[in-house]
Amino acid sequence: MQKTYLYNGRAVTVDLAPLPDGRWRATIDGREHIAAVQPRPDGGVTLTLEGERRTVYVERAGVERLAALDGIVYTLSPPEARGGRRRGVRPGANELTAQMPGQIREVLVSEGQVVARGQTILLLEAMKMEIRAAAPADGVVARLLVKVGDIVERGQRLAEIRPNEGTEDDA
Amino acid sequence: MLRKCLIANRGEIAVRILRACRELGVRTVAVYSEVDANARHVRLADEAVAVGGAAPSESYLNVDRLIAAALATGCDCVHPGYGFLSEVETFAEAVIAAGLVWIGPPPDAIRRMGVKTEARALMERAGVPLAPGFQSDAADDAAFLTAAGQIGYPVMVKAAGGGGKGIRVVYDPAALPESLAAARREALHAFGDPRVYLEKFIERARHIEIQVFGDSHGNIVHLFERECSAQRRHQKVIEESPSPLLTPELRANMGAAAVEAACAVGYVNAGTVEFIAAASGEYYFLEMNTRLQVEHPVTELVTGLDLVKLQFAVAAGEALPFTQADLTQRGHAIEARLYAEDPRAGFLPATGVLLRFLPPAGLGVRVDSGVESGDAITIHYDPMIAKIIVHDSTRAGAIRRLDAALRETTLIGTTTNLGFLRALVNHPAFAAGEIDTNFIERHLDDLLPADDLPLPDGALIAVALADLNGGQSAESVQAANTAPGDPWALADGFRLGQGALRIDR
Numbered sequence: 103m104q105k106t107y108l109y110n111g112r113a114v115t116v117d118l119a120p121l122p123d124g125r126w127r128a129t130i131d132g133r134e135h136i137a138a139v140q141p142r143p144d145g146g147v148t149l150t151l152e153g154e155r156r157t158v159y160v161e162r163a164g165v166e167r168l169a170a171l172d173g174i175v176y177t178l179s180p181p182e183a184r185g186g187r188r189r190g191v192r193p194g195a196n197e198l199t200a201q202m203p204g205q206i207r208e209v210l211v212s213e214g215q216v217v218a219r220g221q222t223i224l225l226l227e228a229m230k231m232e233i234r235a236a237a238p239a240d241g242v243v244a245r246l247l248v249k250v251g252d253i254v255e256r257g258q259r260l261a262e263i264r265p266n267e268g269t270e271d272d273a
Numbered sequence: 274m275l276r277k278c279l280i281a282n283r284g285e286i287a288v289r290i291l292r293a294c295r296e297l298g299v300r301t302v303a304v305y306s307e308v309d310a311n312a313r314h315v316r317l318a319d320e321a322v323a324v325g326g327a328a329p330s331e332s333y334l335n336v337d338r339l340i341a342a343a344l345a346t347g348c349d350c351v352h353p354g355y356g357f358l359s360e361v362e363t364f365a366e367a368v369i370a371a372g373l374v375w376i377g378p379p380p381d382a383i384r385r386m387g388v389k390t391e392a393r394a395l396m397e398r399a400g401v402p403l404a405p406g407f408q409s410d411a412a413d414d415a416a417f418l419t420a421a422g423q424i425g426y427p428v429m430v431k432a433a434g435g436g437g438k439g440i441r442v443v444y445d446p447a448a449l450p451e452s453l454a455a456a457r458r459e460a461l462h463a464f465g466d467p468r469v470y471l472e473k474f475i476e477r478a479r480h481i482e483i484q485v486f487g488d489s490h491g492n493i494v495h496l497f498e499r500e501c502s503a504q505r506r507h508q509k510v511i512e513e514s515p516s517p518l519l520t521p522e523l524r525a526n527m528g529a530a531a532v533e534a535a536c537a538v539g540y541v542n543a544g545t546v547e548f549i550a551a552a553s554g555e556y557y558f559l560e561m562n563t564r565l566q567v568e569h570p571v572t573e574l575v576t577g578l579d580l581v582k583l584q585f586a587v588a589a590g591e592a593l594p595f596t597q598a599d600l601t602q603r604g605h606a607i608e609a610r611l612y613a614e615d616p617r618a619g620f621l622p623a624t625g626v627l628l629r630f631l632p633p634a635g636l637g638v639r640v641d642s643g644v645e646s647g648d649a650i651t652i653h654y655d656p657m658i659a660k661i662i663v664h665d666s667t668r669a670g671a672i673r674r675l676d677a678a679l680r681e682t683t684l685i686g687t688t689t690n691l692g693f694l695r696a697l698v699n700h701p702a703f704a705a706g707e708i709d710t711n712f713i714e715r716h717l718d719d720l721l722p723a724d725d726l727p728l729p730d731g732a733l734i735a736v737a738l739a740d741l742n743g744g745q746s747a748e749s750v751q752a753a754n755t756a757p758g759d760p761w762a763l764a765d766g767f768r769l770g771q772g773a774l775r776i777d778r
Contacts, residue, residue, distance in 0.1 A: 105737035109728045116730075116737045128734045137734055145629070146683075147738065149731050158735035161628040161685045167740070169732040170629065173680040173691050176732045202621035204652045228652040229622045253652060256623070 107167065107178035114178070196244075198235050198261040200254045204228030209250055211261075215243045223261055226254070241265040275299055275350045275374060275589050279343035280314070281364075282354030283333060284643030285660065286565070287314035290352050293581035302346045304339060306332035308653055313643050320346055327653045333357045336364050340371050350374035350588065352581075356655070359564040360387060376588040378487075378563045382538040386561040390433040390470055396558045399537035401530050404549065404557035408433070408470035414450050420471055421449055427474040430456040434464025442474050475551050477709040480504065480559075481516050482547040483531035484572045486580075487540045488587045494597045495528040496572050496580075499545075502708045503697060505620065510690075510713065511697060512568035513607040514575045517668060517706025523554055534561060542587050543569070543580055552709075567610070567660070570641060574606035574664040605671040606664045609679065609694045613656040616693040616721050622656040625649065625687030630658070633678035637664040637671075650687050658689065668706070672698055692722030 106115040117129040121136070128135045138150040146159045159170045167178040207225040211217055217237040224235050244264040248254060277300040280287045287303060291314060294301045303318030308327040315321045322342040325332035332338070334357055343351055351368045353359040353376070362380040369375050377383075386392050390408050397403055407420035421428045421443070430441040430452050441452040453469060461467040484496040500516035501509045519527070531546035538561075545566050547559040569580050587593065613623045626649045632640040642659035650656055661678050665671040679695050697720055702708060713720065 103737075103741060105740060107733070107736065109733075110725050114728055114733055116733050118734070118737055118741065126734075126738070128730070128737075130730050130733060133730065135730060135734070139738060144631075147735050149734060151731055151734075156729070156731040158732055159629050159631070159683050159685060160735050160739040163628065163686070167736045168628070168685045169736050170683045170685050171729055171732050171735075173682050173695065174726065175685055176726070176728055178728075178733070178736050201618070202615075203624040204622075228624070229654060229656050231622060233621070 106181045108181055109176065109178050113181060196239070196241070196263050196265055197259050198223055198238060198263060200226060200235070200256055200258045200260055201233060202226065202228055202231075203256045204231075204233075204254060206248050206250050206252045206254065206260075207232065209246060209248070211243050211246070213243050213246055217241060217243055217263065223263075224248070226260075235260055237263050239263060239265040275585055277302065277346070277348045277350070278376070278585075279304065279339065279346065279348040279351045279373075280318070280354065281333070281339050281351055282357055282359075283309055283312060283314055283654065285641045285657065286354040286356075286567075286643075288317060288643050289641055290354060290581055291317050293579065293585065296579075297582060297585055299350075299585065302342065302348055304333070304342055306653070308651055311648075313645055313648060322346060327651075329357065329654070336361075336367050339364075340367055340373075343368075343373055344371060348373060350376055350585075352376040352584070353564065355564050355567055360562070362387070374588050376542070376584050378540055378542045378544060382540050382544075383563045385538050386563050388433060389431065389560060390468065392560060393470070393558070395537050396534055399533050401534045401537075401558045402556060404473045404475065406470060406472040410468060414453060417453055417471060418446055418449055421446065424471060424473050427476070429472045429474045430469050431472055432456060432460035432464060432466075433468035433470060434460055434466045473557075475549050475557070477552055477711070478502075479516070479518055479550040479552070479708075480509075480547065480710050481518065481527065481550045481556065482545045482562075482566075483528055484566075484569070484580075485531050485535045485540065485544050485546060486583060486587070486593060487535055487542060487544075488593045489541050489590055490592045492593050492596075493532050493535050493540060494593060494595070494600065495531050496576050496578065496600060497602045498524060498527065499566075499568055499571050501568060502710050503703070503713060504710050505713045509568065509610065510694070511607060511609050511703075512571050513605065513668075513671070514571045515602055515605065515668075518550060518552070518554075520554075523556075527556055530556075530558070534558065543584050567657075568608050570639060570660065570662045571606045571608045574639070574662060575602045575604060576600060577603065604664055604666045605668040606662060607668075607671045607675050607698075608660050608662040609675060609698070610657055610690075611659045611661060611682070611684075611694065612690045613650040613658055613687045614690055615688045616690050617724065620690070622652075623650070623688040624652055624656075627658075627684065628686035629683060630686075631683040632659060633661060633681035635678070635681075637674055638678045639663070658684065658687075669704070672704060693720055696720045696722065 103118045119127045126137045128137050135151045140148040146157050148157045161168045165180050169176045204226040207227040209224045211223050219240045221237045222234045226233050241263045244262040246261050248260050279302045280290050291301050301318045303315045303321040304324045305315045306327050324338040325335050358364040362383040365375045365380040405424045427442050427444045443449050443452045456469045457467040479502045481498050481500050483498050487493040498516050499512050499514045501512045503511035534546045543565050545562040548556045549559050550556040614620045615623050630646045639662045663671050663674040665674050675698050
């Protein structure tokens with residue numbers, strides 16, 4: 103049985119085959135492991151690979167698979183969901199996204215308003231922090247997608263700015 | 274004796290106080306905002322009262338509602354925890370005016386230590402060492418310039434209103450007028466008070482604080498120091514006791530100075546006197562926190578005392594059951610604050626439901642937390658998930674124990690600073706005890722977790738095995754493989770009473 107995931111934007115594949123003694127043969131990138139699998143009542147699983155034991159906890163969050171091992175959480179996504187969390191990918195110059203989850207504190211512009219690059223569009227607040235979401239380019243506020251009091255996720259689109267000619271791709 | 278306590282707080286500190294109450298036989302009343310109705314501190318309390326909306330101003334800072342809740346439930350005392358209303362003297366006064374016992378210092382001590390310029394003047398009279406500085410309500414920029422020249426650059430411009438807000442470091446006289454103007458603007462905005470003052474800026478400063486405790490019979494002792502130099506933008510990350518910087522003489526001097534500071538305001542209950550220390554061993558009064566601190570467990574582990582239970586005893590009018598001579602520091606304790614935040618995205622706070630939180634355990638490992646698996650970290654409150662505190666006989670042993678405890682911590686469901694904490698405790702400068710308050714900022718590149726950690730084969734195998742079974746644990750995968758035909762081994766998601774329904778989170 104073959105399983106493929108995306109990890110940090112790269113495809114990773116494991117080939118699993120059951121063995122008659124209850125163990126599994128797992129092949130990853132040409133590396134072959136014989137894995138003894140010891141499930142734990144709390145949902146974790148203890149794997150013994152080449153005599154070394156590792157307890158891994160796996161949880162699902164939507165399409166993502168989160169595996170915790172030795173204090174580190176690894177995020178795997180299905181191969182079809184390219185990019186997963188889009189870490190490091192810059193949003194388009196014409197959209198403004200939330201840098202952190204939070205609540206919209208103040209909206210300082212209205213649709214149709216002309217704004218300058220760097221101008222504060224709205225204030226986002228979470229916990230004790232307030233951050234400004236600023237216009238990514240000179241342009242016009244084409245759409246405001248949130249209002250005061252809305253709770254937004256990290257990466258959620260907040261506004262669309264239609265950039266002036268020639269400034270669209272300067273990021 | 275106190276019988277029933279309203280805990281005017283949430284999260285881990287509310288849980289900490291609840292536990293002390295259980296041991297004392299004091300009944301507990303939790304308060305909660307509308308988003309905290311199922312929070313851990315509510316689940317653990319004997320009774321709970323809704324006090325308003327998610328915004329702290331509507332709930333945990335709502336004095337009228339909190340007092341009404343205490344009276345309606347027949348409480349005889351109120352514990353404020355830290356943060357929220359703990360250092361608001363009008364709340365302390367309102368509690369006392371309602372005929373309830375305030376588990377904290379006298380309101381007058383809170384007020385006098387709250388205005389930083391007044392506290393400085395008070396400390397000067399009490400003979401507590403102060404960083405060279407200058408304050409005058411009337412002075413114009415020319416007087417500040419003259420004073421800054423006498424103090425010697427760099428100087429800090431600070432707001433009289435307090436806190437870390439608006440602090441500016443000035444290296445050059447030419448930049449001083451502009452910094453004064455900006456600091457006044459910010460202070461006016463934040464505290465409604467534009468007054469600022471100057472203080473010498475200590476380079477490579479260490480943050481060392483002394484825990485003090487007073488009773489209503491005039492006894493005041495100190496419970497030694499905590500060093501909190503591992504900070505990021507005035508936010509403490511790791512705290513420890515003893516401080517690797519202090520010699521026994523310095524410790525005794527600073528302890529005596531802290532007791533002087535507390536005596537000067539007639540202090541009762543738990544408080545902390547914060548000092549800035551230079552590597553040379555000079556130290557200066559910074560401020561006094563008139564409440565229980567986040568990092569109090571470090572002191573509890575090295576002194577063997579329960580500070581929260583002591584707070585109740587002192588508030589009930591009992592005398593401290595020990596004198597200064599009875600107190601010793603035993604071994605070494607370190608606390609790390611586990612936060613829901615993303616170190617690689619400028620430490621911006623993160624949120625999420627804790628799908629699985631398995632705190633570490635074992636000899637000398639203590640975890641104080643306000644959440645369990647299934648609880649949420651929301652945008653409304655502080656993103657601290659837990660305090661992981663370790664104790665061992667030596668500092669080196671405590672560092673190894675903390676590293677092992679962090680490695681053992683399983684937390685799935687939000688981004689955390691776990692990797693950052695491990696990098697920090699494993700840094701050679703930390704092992705050498707050479708952390709100053711700017712260390713994290715200077716060495717951030719060494720401390721941020723790698724962007725692209727290799728995926729361990731074990732993690733990939735575990736995920737694939739779980740998926741083979743449609744997201745169930747690997748348990749039935751193995752059973753299916755070993756015992757064909759066994760109905761218990763069917764990997765169809767069957768659960769008693771549930772049919773074959775599976776819910777994806």
